[in-house]
Amino acid sequence: MPEPHTDPKRLLLAWGLVLLGVMAIAIFVGRYPKPYGMAPALLLEDTLAQRLVLNLRLPRLLVALLLGSTLSACGLTMQMIFRNPLVEPGFLGVSQGAAFGAAVSILWLGRHPLIMELTATFFGLGGLALTYLLARRLRYGGWVLRLVLAGIAISALFSAGVGVLKYIADPLTQLPEITFWLLGGLWSVGWEDFFYVLPFAALGLVTSLLMRWRLNLLSLNDAAAFSLGASLTRERLILLVAIVTATAAITSLSGIIGWVGLIIPHIARRLAGVSAHRSLPAAMLLGGIFTVFCDTLARTLFPGEIPLGIITSLLGALMFAYLMMSTGMKLRKH
Amino acid sequence: MIIYLELTYRNDLINMNHTALTLENIRFRYAPEDNYVVDAVSLEIPSRKVTAILGPNGAGKTSLLHIILGLLQPHTGQVLVAGKPHRDYSKREISQIMGLVSQIDTIPFNFSVLECVLLGRSPYLDPFQTPRGIDFQIANRVLDELDLSHLRYKPVTELSGGERQMVHLARALVQETEILLLDEPTTHLDLGNQSRILSVLRELSARGITIVFTTHDPNVATFIADSVLLMDKGRIVEHGSVQETFTEAKLSAIYNVPIQVERQNGRVMVMMRKLGN
Numbered sequence: 001m002p003e004p005h006t007d008p009k010r011l012l013l014a015w016g017l018v019l020l021g022v023m024a025i026a027i028f029v030g031r032y033p034k035p036y037g038m039a040p041a042l043l044l045e046d047t048l049a050q051r052l053v054l055n056l057r058l059p060r061l062l063v064a065l066l067l068g069s070t071l072s073a074c075g076l077t078m079q080m081i082f083r084n085p086l087v088e089p090g091f092l093g094v095s096q097g098a099a100f101g102a103a104v105s106i107l108w109l110g111r112h113p114l115i116m117e118l119t120a121t122f123f124g125l126g127g128l129a130l131t132y133l134l135a136r137r138l139r140y141g142g143w144v145l146r147l148v149l150a151g152i153a154i155s156a157l158f159s160a161g162v163g164v165l166k167y168i169a170d171p172l173t174q175l176p177e178i179t180f181w182l183l184g185g186l187w188s189v190g191w192e193d194f195f196y197v198l199p200f201a202a203l204g205l206v207t208s209l210l211m212r213w214r215l216n217l218l219s220l221n222d223a224a225a226f227s228l229g230a231s232l233t234r235e236r237l238i239l240l241v242a243i244v245t246a247t248a249a250i251t252s253l254s255g256i257i258g259w260v261g262l263i264i265p266h267i268a269r270r271l272a273g274v275s276a277h278r279s280l281p282a283a284m285l286l287g288g289i290f291t292v293f294c295d296t297l298a299r300t301l302f303p304g305e306i307p308l309g310i311i312t313s314l315l316g317a318l319m320f321a322y323l324m325m326s327t328g329m330k331l332r333k334h
Numbered sequence: 335m336i337i338y339l340e341l342t343y344r345n346d347l348i349n350m351n352h353t354a355l356t357l358e359n360i361r362f363r364y365a366p367e368d369n370y371v372v373d374a375v376s377l378e379i380p381s382r383k384v385t386a387i388l389g390p391n392g393a394g395k396t397s398l399l400h401i402i403l404g405l406l407q408p409h410t411g412q413v414l415v416a417g418k419p420h421r422d423y424s425k426r427e428i429s430q431i432m433g434l435v436s437q438i439d440t441i442p443f444n445f446s447v448l449e450c451v452l453l454g455r456s457p458y459l460d461p462f463q464t465p466r467g468i469d470f471q472i473a474n475r476v477l478d479e480l481d482l483s484h485l486r487y488k489p490v491t492e493l494s495g496g497e498r499q500m501v502h503l504a505r506a507l508v509q510e511t512e513i514l515l516l517d518e519p520t521t522h523l524d525l526g527n528q529s530r531i532l533s534v535l536r537e538l539s540a541r542g543i544t545i546v547f548t549t550h551d552p553n554v555a556t557f558i559a560d561s562v563l564l565m566d567k568g569r570i571v572e573h574g575s576v577q578e579t580f581t582e583a584k585l586s587a588i589y590n591v592p593i594q595v596e597r598q599n600g601r602v603m604v605m606m607r608k609l610g611n
Contacts, residue, residue, distance in 0.1 A: 083442045210462040217456055219443055223436040223517075226405045228509070229429030229457040274489075275449040277464050 008278040011271065015285040022289050023065070026296040027057055036300065059194045060186050060299075061292060064308075066194075066201045067186070067254050068264070068291025072283040073208050074247045075261030076268065080219040080276060081236055082144055088262035089247045092147065093154035095256050097127025098248040100158040103165040103178050105252075111177075113196045116252045121200065123158070124248025128240065130154045184255035184309025186295055197249050204246025208280060211239055215276040257309045259316025260287055266323055290315075347423075348416035348431055350512050354544040355379040355402060359411035362401055371397045372408070373568035381416075381512075384535065384545045386555035389565035390589055395548035396437070398565070399515050402546070403434055415513075429457035433506035435516040438498060444489035447501050451477060454508035469508075476507045480534065496527030503534060514538065516547035520554050532557050552580060552604035564588055576602055 029037045032052055042049045074089045089095055101123030105116040134150035141149070162182070169175040208215070217230040218239070225232060251257075268283035294311045355378070362372040371394040379385050387395045400406040402413055404420055413420040415431060423431070433454070445453075455469040465473075477483050480500055485493065490501060499519065506514055519535070520528040536558045539545050549555055555562050555576065562579045564572035566588040572579045580602050585593040592607035 080443070085442055213456065213459060213464045214461060216445075216449075216453055220441075220453070221436060221439050223400060223403070223405055223434060227403055227429060227432065227434035227436070227506075227515075228453060229426050231425060269443070273449065274443045274445045275452075277449075 008272050008282075012278070012281055012285065015282065015289065019065075019285055019289050019292070022292050022296075023061055026061055026292055027053055029296055029300050030057065031300060031303070035303075055190065059191045060189050060295070063186055063189045063194050063197065063250075063253060064292045064295040065288045066197060066205075067250050067257065068260055068287035068289070069284040070201050070204055070243075070246045070250050070287075071257060071261040071291075072264035072268070072287025073205055073280060074243045076265035076276065076280055076283045077208050077215060077239055077243045078261075079265055080215050081239060082147060083219055083221075084144055084148075085266065086262070087148075088259075089244075089251075090155070090256070090258065090261070092151040093127030093131045093158060094124045094244050094247060095127075095251060096155040096158035096162070097130075098124035098251040099182060099256055100161045100165070101126075101248070102181060102252045102255075103162050103169075106174055106177050106181070107165055107169055113193045113253065117196055117200065117249045120252030121245055121248040124244055124251065125241065127154055127158060128244050130157075180307070181255045183307035184257045184312075185298065185305065185307040186254055187299070187305050189253055193253050197253055200249030201246045204243040205284065207242035208239060209284075211235070212276040212280040215239065215280065219276075255307075255309060257291075258313045259320070260291060260312050263316045263320050263323070264290060267319070270323070347427055348418070348512060350381045350416060350542075350544070352381065352417040353378045353414075354381040354416060354513055355546070356414035356417070357402070357411065358414070360398075360401055360408045360413065361410045362397060362406055362408045370568050372401060375568075375570050376411075377563065377570055377573060379544070379546055380561070381544050382539070382542045383560040384539045384547075384558050385561050385563065386559035387546065387548045387563045387565055388552060388555050389548075389550065389571075391550060393565040393588075394568040395550075395565055396517055399434075399517055399546070399548055403432060403515060404428055426457055429509070429511075431511055432513045432515060433509040433511040435499075435502045435506050435514070435519055437517045438495065438502070438522060441490055444491040446487050446489055447477070447482065447485045447493070448473060448487065450490050450501055451504045451508055454505035457509060472508050472510075473504075476504050480504050480507075496523050496530065499523060499527065499531060500534075503531065507538075511543075513544045513546070516545070518549060519547055520549065520551070528554065552585065556580070556602045556604070580604060 028040055032038060032049065033042070038049055043053060071089055078087045078089065078091065079085050098120040101120040102116055104123070105119040109115050109119060131147065131150045131154045134153060135146040138146040138150060140146065166175060166178055169178055214230065214235050217225045217228055218232070218236060222232060264287040265279070265283045268279045268286050272278040272282035291312070294315060295308050298306045298308045298311050357375055357377050360372055360375045361370050363370045375398065387398060389395050397406060401408050415423060420428070451473045452465050452469060455465055455472065458469070459465065477486060480503065482497070482500055482504060485497060490498060493501065519531050523531065532554065535545055539558065559576055561574060562576055563570055564579055564584060571588060572584055580595055582593055582595045585595065585604060591610070594605050594607040596603040596605070
């Protein structure tokens, strides 16, 4: 059997460069001074262009990058911990919990980004905890199946809760805010948001990157993982809390962004190999590229903004269907 | 098949001149309302020998193996590893002393063979470390020795049952442990693959590795086991050499069907006498 055609290290480097390229292009794409973009030279003379790029586009770009990387890392981590390639951050009550928290914050606690993040994180982790507790009490099926079932129940509970909050929200001010937030988008983010979310996202990204080899162990059956020295409960808990905290915090900014956490880990595994040693950094880079690309489409395609969640779902679902039908996407031929 | 494993003996961790494993009055059950699946088991497993744990399905063989490993905590009694209580070792130390080849199970992710085998080096990596050059060297050497190099980049999910079991064995070998536990290593394998696995185990035993494996097939045990534990309903019924243990009366009793034992040129062969009771 031949060596893999592509050295994973060079592959990661190449994607890092693609990410930088996409970001550099995205900075100049937009509806100023005319539709679809500005010449880079304009940045030197036009103070409005400078303010636009520095105060609006740059923070938004960075948040999109964090969003994509975090969702992808979270998806990949959960898929490996739960030994199920169809798991994503929306699973286990995390996203719906965070959505409920954000709606609570909009209704009663105010729109301050830090407060929204903390409530979303609190309810996101709460969703995870409730799912876990319920799964322990279920008397049906294996551990993974019980988690899935409990996750479905808790998610439904929280989305019903969001429905109640929408019903009692002020239809002129609060309701539109909740609705747009639920559709998912980054139109209002600025530097303040970026700096508030950065520590949360960094916690999840750095923890999962550092523990990526352990993540491989956790994807084995319990006996095998234990025999290789894994502390199953502790390591699972550390990874899940770190990555869920990051996801809930960034979800409080962006709203629910579907499909990134499901589809990107699949592509990363196909291209960089299954081992999280390579596939986790690959998922972070690809997630960043995908989300920055989608967000650029969201803000430039039409004069009015398209919610980011709609674009990621549209492209994500199409890519997922394509991926499931094709077998020729592998770089590692055999 | 010849294996040239150069094990780095870690005499600082354990002294293998001691009895490898001592079980003292071990009892275990999964829930308080259940019966004990391992019931008052006391025994000594000698170093550098092959011990087979034999018994019908549900006798408690796998549970006993998981108790030795430390995955299950016994309700009473304790396990001594080379004379020292199991709990006095850290988890990392145990994973450098004992390796496990668990029963074949489905793998949801198609790791390549090399990635899978590299996981066996985890006991020697710090929590945030990824495999180093030396780990790749050891993994590749073991793959060479087990004649698996040609499969190095193949996804594990595309392997045959025999190849997959060999890969799991390779993963346990790169762990470089003094004690190797195997749970039903030959189940689901055809005769050719059974023979290959058993010959590797015999070679490892000759190199001083202590081997403990479970099986429900007496004929697998007769090939390589120095001693046999007969288990039934959580208890050790017999413990001795193959010649002593495999008698028609004892085997018929634990399998609950008439069993015929043939002895030819010092080999013991076990078969059903007729169908049913």
